[in-house]
Amino acid sequence: MSRELTLRNAVVALMFAGLVLLPIYAHFANDRFLLALFTRIVILAMAAVSLNLVLGYGGMMSFGHAVYLGIGGYAVGILAFEGVNSGFVQWPVAIAASALFALVIGALSLRTRGVYFIMITLAFAQMAYYVVAGLARYGGDDGLTIQKRSQFVAPLNLSDKVQFYYLCLALLFGSLYLVWRLVNSRFGLAVQGARSNDMRMRAIGFPTFRYKLICFVIAGTLCGLAGALLANHSDFISPATMYWTRSGDLIIMVVLGGMGSVVGPVFGAMALLVLEEALSGITEYWQIILGPLLLLVVLFAHGGIDGLLKLASGKVRP
Amino acid sequence: MSDLLQVERLAKRYGGIVATDGLSLGVADGELHAVIGPNGAGKTTLIAQLSGQTRPDSGRIVFAGSDITALPMHRRSHLGLARSFQITSLFLDLSVLDNVALAVQAHAGHSFRFWRDARKEPELREPARAALERLGLAGRAEQPASALSHGEHRQLELAMALAVKPRMLLLDEPMAGLGPEESAAMVALLRGLKREVTILLVEHDMEAVFALADRVTVLVYGRVIASGSPAAIRANEEVRQAYLGEAEATHG
Secondary structure (H helix, E strand, O other): OOOOOOHHHHHHHHHHHHHHHHHHHHHHHOOHHHHHHHHHHHHHHHHHHHHHHHHHHOOOOOOOOHHHHHHHHHHHHHHHHOOOOEHHHHHHHHHHHHHHHHHHHHHHHOOOOHHHHHHHHHHHHHHHHHHHHOOHHHOHHHOEEOOOOOEOOOOOOOOOHHHHHHHHHHHHHHHHHHHHHHHHOHHHHHHHHHHHHHHHHHHOOOOHHHHHHHHHHHHHHHHHHHHHHHHHHHOEEOHHHHOHHHHHHHHHHHHHHOOOOOOHHHHHHHHHHHHHHHHHHHOOOOHHHHHHHHHHHHHHOOOHHHHHHHHHOOOOOO | OOEEEEEEEEEEEEOOEEEEEEEEEEEEOOOEEEEEOOOOOOHHHHHHHHHOOOOOOEEEEEEOOEEOOOOOHHHHHHHOEEEEOOOOOOOOOOEHHHHHHHHHHHOOOOOOOOOOOHHHOHHHHHHHHHHHHHOOOHHHOOOEHHHOOHHHHHHHHHHHHHHOOOOEEEEEOOOOOOOHHHHHHHHHHHHHHOOOOEEEEEOOOHHHHHHHOOEEEEEEOOEEEEEEOHHHHHHOHHHHHHHHHHHHHHHO
């Protein structure tokens, strides 16, 4: 995120401005659907931004990241079901539960590499999926309707669609700022060094395991918060939220937008969800169009959308 | 003579292959000690055990008075034992300066610092720049490491090892793949480092070894067959037969 004026930075600024102004447009166009779509985009962008920390910066191919969306969501859903509606309780529980789960998965999976790492993260996420699908009290397979959104103090009212959108957007911006600080800090460089060459990192004296683990936990925690938002947004939570294809969607957002670029995943989330919306209007088999598009990005544009923008700005490296 | 590094009856086998066979070796403080031997003599396995990448089956490694046999890699590094790799092992997607600064950072306390921009910390950047300066890479600091030539990669390897001011350097074939000119530059560089830091040099380039070493140890099949001054090794009949004759013949 350099401060000079390039095409890419202009596009990023425009996108942010567009996100900030969107509710105003939606209000005058009386388009409630647009606001709902973008609320969802902003929330999933936050999840993708958190995955990018693990995938793009840490080089850890986690295939179970959606599990934190589910954990955060179920923390809100279950507490609401049991009559605890305060967001001051629900959200910290969502965050703590995600952090704890990430700590356990990370501690076990980070001892492995490559395909094994992918399989273990996937296995844990699927395990969690079947566990919640078996919770008959909380709707099991069918999921759980959330009667009342998280309650905070007076002026803040999550049931107000515009307020909720701005809360989500503020948290997305906060996440971006957090990730940006993190990846440029000593911690971030240690994690990126481990991605680049783990053995060399250990040879020059870094206990890489603990840095990767903390990175994994931070990402899981952030995604858990996004999960709490998502449950509030849909007033519903079901096991499908943490199904492995949802983890795949998050990976697609990161790869499409640009791995290892702070704002890349926001591009990716927006591109994927807008495409999904537009293409599914044309055909039921919209993935037939999405598939080749993704293939092109993977084959010809390693840096994803953000990489292409940087290329167009004549700056290959940040 | 006090030995900075002592290796006692080190043994390592991979299945039926004995890579290290009861190897004992001492490296005195301040000396440049070369280890030579034909291919498959177990030189790289030895370096791997010294640096902690591989655990020996038996034997002991003592560095600066403490037993490091069971110590993991990163702890050895903190005791002042630095290593360069035979196959260039860098952070290719990071900048040249980032590579060296990471080495400095590894020895500047823990890295659970989440907020400050590490690329703006003089405490990390200045020693890194100084090391690059010393190796003649200062002009390329901001380029990605992947943009450097093979020779420059070897220099960068060394810059990373040196940036942390180690007590001892384990150099695994620093001349590998270098052209004659680059080799000569590397020899000059190592000569400049001598005395400043203790060096264990594993090298194929005999010219370089005899130009630099205070002592030479010859390995064959994981065993020490001779150890002594370069002149003594040159004159040693067993070494000639096992190794030098062959090497000189192939060098023509």
